[in-house]
Amino acid sequence: MAFNDSHTVRPHNEQAVSGARANKVLRNTYALLAMTLLFSAVTAGAAIALGIQQMNIFVFFIGAYGLMFLVHKTANSAMGLLATFAFTGFMGFTLGPIISAYLTLPNGGALIMNALAMTGLTFIGLSAVALMTKKDFSFLGNFLLAGAIVLVLAMVAGLIFQIPALSLMVSAGFVLFASAAILYQTSEIVHRAGETNYILATISLYVSIYNLFISLLSILGIMSND
Template sequence: MAQFDTIRSAAGVRSAEIDVGLRAHMNKVYGTMSVGTLITFLAAWAIAGLSVTSDPAGAVAQLSGDSYLTSFGYAIYASPLKWVIMFAPLAFIFFGFGAAMKRLPAAGVQLVFYGFAALMGLSISSIFVVFTGESIAQVFLVTSIAFAGLSLVGYTTKKDLSGMGSFLIMGVIGLLVASVVNIFMQSSAMGFAISILGVLIFAGLTAYDTQKIKNTYLEMVHTGDQEWLGKAAIMGALNLYLDFINMFMFLLQLLGNRE
C-alpha cells in the first residue's frame, strides 16, 4: 500500500511539473507572438509616415485632398516594387523560415521571426494610408478580443480539433487563389465574400493552432529536448501571429473606415 501511495504521489508531482512547463511554454508562445505583432504595427505605422506628406513641394503624386505620396511612398505603393513587397512575406514563410528552423538555434530563429514581423509591417503599411487610425484601433481591439476567446477555446476544449486542420488549410489556399484573382478583377462582391470567409477560416485556425501547440508540447516534453521545445514555441508563435494578422486584415476590410 505504501508503495502504491509513493507511485501515485510521484505521478502527481510529474503531472504538476508538466502543467508548470506547459504554462511556461504557452507564455513563451504568446509573449513571442505579442512582440512580433507590436513590431509589425510599429513598422507599418513608421513606414506609412515616411510615405505620405502634406507638403506638395516634396511630393511625387497626390493621394486625396492635402495628402501626397513621397518618392519613398510612390516606390512601395505605386511602382512595380509593390508586387515584391506584397508577396515577400509569403515567400519568406515558404523558403526562409523552414531553413532557419533547421540551421539556427532557438535564439536565432526568434530573431528571424522578429525580422519577418518587420517585413510584414512593410507589406501591410498601406492600411495606415487607406484606413483611418480610429478604425484601425477599433478593429485591432475587436480582433484581440476574438482571438483571445478563440485561443482559450482551443486550449481548454476536450474535443479533438485535428480533423479541422486539412479542411482549414485547403480554405487558406482557396483564399489565396481567390485574392490573387480579385487583384485583377477588382470585384467588390468577391472581395466581400473573401473577407467573410477569411475571418471564419482564421478564427477556426486560431482554435486549431492553439490546441496543436498544447498537444505538441505534451507529446514532446518527455524527450527533455529544450532546444527543440524552444523552436516549437517560436513556430507556434508564428502560426498564431499569422492567424491574428490575417483575421485583423479581413475584419479591417469589412469594418474599417477609409480615409
Template sequence: MEQFRQTLPVSALGEDARVAFYKKSYTYLAFAVLLFIVVEYLFLQVPFIVETGMQMMQGGWTWLVVLGIFMFATNYVETVAIKSKDKTVHHAMLFAYVILEALIFVPLIYIAIQVSGARESDILTQAAIMTLALFAGLSMVAFTTKKDFSFLKSIITIGSFLALGLIVAGTFFGGFELGLWFSVGMVVLASASILYQTSNMIHKYEEDQYVAASLGLFASLMLLFWYVVSIFLSE
C-alpha cells in the same frame, strides 16, 4: 534520459513547465505585435514605401505576386522555426516575419487612416479591439476544451488555396469583385488558424519552441486583423 525529456511535448510536462511555456509564448507574441506597430509607424513616415505599396496594391497582378511571396514566406519561416532547435534561428525568423508583415500592411493601414479621417471614426482602433476580442475568445476555447484541433490543418490548407484562387480570379477578371463576404470568409479561416495554432502550442510544441509557437500565433493574428480591417473599410 535528458535527451528524452527535451523531446517531450508541452502537454506531457508538469503544470509549472507548461505555464512557463505559455507565458513565454504570449510574451513573445506581445513583443512581436509591439514591434509590428513601431515598424509600421516608421514605414508610414517614408513616402517612397507608402507610394510603392499603394501602386502594388492597385496594380492587379503585381499585388498577386506580393501575396504569393507573402504566403510562401509565411510557410517557410514557420517551417524553419518549428524544425530548427536553434533559438537564434527562431528569433531571426520571428523578427524577419514581423518586418515582412509590416511591409505588406502599409497600403491597408494607409487607406484605413485616410478613410477614418473622412468618416471621423477610428477604424484601426475598432478593428484592433474586435481582433483581440476574437483572438482571446478562440484562445479560451482551445485552452478550456483542451481539444486537439490538428484536423483543421487540411481545412485551412484547402481554404487558403481557394482564397488564392478567388484572388487570382478577381485580379484577372475586372468585373469579379471579392467584396464583403470574401473578407468574412477569410475571418472564419483566420479564426480556424488561431484555433489550430493554439492547439499546436498546447499539444505539439516542445518546451524550447516558445518562439516558434509565438510566430504561428502572430501569423494567424495578423491574418485576422487584415480582414477585420477590410470589413470595416467595406461598410
C-alpha cells in the same frame, strides 16, 4: 504489487511533464507574440512616417515567404529569434501603406481602431476557448488545408474579375480561416507535442492575427462604402 504501482504512477508523471512543457511553450509563445506585435506596430508607423504609399506585390511575396522560410530553417537556434523579428517587422512595414490609405478616408481612423479592437477581442476569446475548455481542435487541420486552397483560388478570381461581393466573401473567408487557425494552433500546444517550438507557434499565431486584422479592416471598409 510493485509493478502495478509503477505502472499507475508513470502515466501521471508523463502527463505532468507534458502539461508543464505545454505551459512553458504557451508562456514563451505569448511573450514573443506580444513583442512581435509591438515591433510590427513600430515598423508600420515607420512606413507611414516615410510616406510609403504602395507595396509592390512581388516584393511583398518575396519578402514574406523568403523570411518565413528563414524562420523555419533557423527556428531551433538563436538566429530564429532574429528571423522572427525580421519577418514580423517586414509584415508590419507592409501594413503602413494600407493604414495610410484608410487614414485618408473621413472615418478611416475609426475603421482602423474598430478592426484592431475586433482582432484583439477575437484572439483573446478564441484563445480562452481553447485553453479553458481543453477541447481538442485537431479536427480543424483538414478544414484549414481545404480552406487555404479555396481562399487562394478565390483571391486569384478576385484579382481577375474585381467584383466587390467576391472581395467581401474572400475577406469573410479569411476571418473564418484565421479564427480556426488560432483554435487549432493553441490546441496543438495544449493537447499534444504537435508544437513544442515557441518560435514556430508564435509565427503561426502572428500570421493568423495579421490576416484577421486585414480581413476585418477590409470588411468594415466595404460595409461603410469606403
